[in-house]
Amino acid sequence: MSEFRRDPVLGRWVIISSERGKRPTDFNPAEPKKTNGFCAFCPGNEDKTPPEITSIREPGSAPNSPGWRVRVVSNKYPVLEIEGDLNKRARGIYDTMNGIGAHEVFIETPDHYSTISKLSRQNVIELIWMYRERMVDLERDGRFKFILIFRNAGQDAGASLSHPHSQLIATPSVPKRISEEINGTHTYFEFKDRCVFCDMIDEEKYYKQRVVVENEHFISFAPFASRFPFEMWLLPKKHSAKFSELENARIADMADCFQESIKRLDSALEYPPYNYIIHTAPCNTDKDYFYHWHMEIIPRLTHVAGFEWGTGFYINPTPPEQAAEILRNACKS
């Protein structure tokens, strides 16, 4: 079982995979994983993944057989394990606990060679619907404090398998980055009596130059303090703290705004590696008035180097106003 370890200075948790124990020869960043053409995520190979948790599939087709359009399974090599107890304890002067959590995989489409921007509109809608369903289900498990949905697209963004997939990890403590966002939004709310994300949406709609895509219920823009070239944030225009509260009637708008944003990225930068993450309020929180869920889309075009690691400052060589203009003009659809 993996182990959470707490940095005694920063309070940051690290997950140490004690069992895998990668040795020097295991690190070969230049070499993609060899699969000899076999893909466990392709239709027909359903028995090569852990049993499916849920799926959207053709009427009459059986679980763990072809006929699915979006399929969710447990990660075969989970970072965190679902069974067991946290067992919080000291190790000398340090703090540790067992690597308990959930780690699921969304197989986004049966088509091995597809990408988010090439999926049918209906497929994207079903994927977003499935994201929400898993979030709703796992929020009921009292052991979890936070649930992250994310995608690593391309090897340089950390993807180890090429079949289109995204992931979910549920953690037993609220991550540092989320606590910081909660604290930041709370401070802003105390000062202004408004949600900082609502203020940003208002400002971006007024200023226009950083907006990439907008429809009735969703907006994506290049944030004012973008850390990375062509970074985008996607938000519901109506205040909402939790992604799990996304209404059925608004899923299509989110799917459209999302896919349109990725299409523009893929068109402007020729399918760059990227990550996206959904930030939502921690489970079981009642502070709904000051947090606002959103998706961050992070193209991986530059190397994070010593200065960034050392300071937490980021250096971005592309002003977001310029990035947004390029993305807006990338593919008028």
Added chain:
Amino acid sequence: MSEFRRDPVLGRWVIISSERGKRPTDFNPAEPKKTNGFCAFCPGNEDKTPPEITSIREPGSAPNSPGWRVRVVSNKYPVLEIEGDLNKRARGIYDTMNGIGAHEVFIETPDHYSTISKLSRQNVIELIWMYRERMVDLERDGRFKFILIFRNAGQDAGASLSHPHSQLIATPSVPKRISEEINGTHTYFEFKDRCVFCDMIDEEKYYKQRVVVENEHFISFAPFASRFPFEMWLLPKKHSAKFSELENARIADMADCFQESIKRLDSALEYPPYNYIIHTAPCNTDKDYFYHWHMEIIPRLTHVAGFEWGTGFYINPTPPEQAAEILRNACKS
């Protein structure tokens, strides 16, 4: 001039290089910078860099001519500029200020093909001496709140030129990462009445399994909550808040511990890309009793992916106890 922009949620500053304005075609991570064999950092090309700020050189040799062993120049393409006023101001609901600061380059050796582990002992001693000298000098400039010395080794760690060099950036505000460390060490001190880094040194010396190199005045170890495989921290064993206070009599011990640690990394992992950074107390602070300067050495073997960006949690596949054992056995010298 570049611009600092503040993230309104996290308070994180980003440096936007508005003038460079990198467009999509400028990003080609696979292609190293072509130099046609020319190197501005090699002896004989001193007029191709900005004039030297200082150097260690043969007696009688003139500035900006060959004969130097370690040479410091301003960065030709500085992230921050030394002349001007911060001009803190609002842009809509956001906060911004001018990109004022210092950005210097340490050319570590005349030998284009050397590395930290191949330098002569005397050369490493002179490099550390020079780090301290520049730190002492810039701490006198009242505009700077923090000074970071760092190195990007290898293209995957962000190096754009291959001649051995490290860098210094002085910033007009205390970086978020440093504030967090200061807060963390302060909280620990309030609770324990001891420095957390001193406690870690004591614990590591007692436990032994994570120690990599130790001599009379310095120690390097794989931290308990290592974020990255083969990460190392290097610290003075005697409490000291500021790197600029490093005594002459201890520079050789630091140089030995430092070079020995890098030698082991290069030997175990065959010259991996890595970053190192020196974390020291902010300029003009009087909180010297609870901070402890140190160097963090970060090999770049794994991709930081969506989960890490989204949460601030790190996943490390190599337990630090195992990493330290491999490093200890890498090259007995």
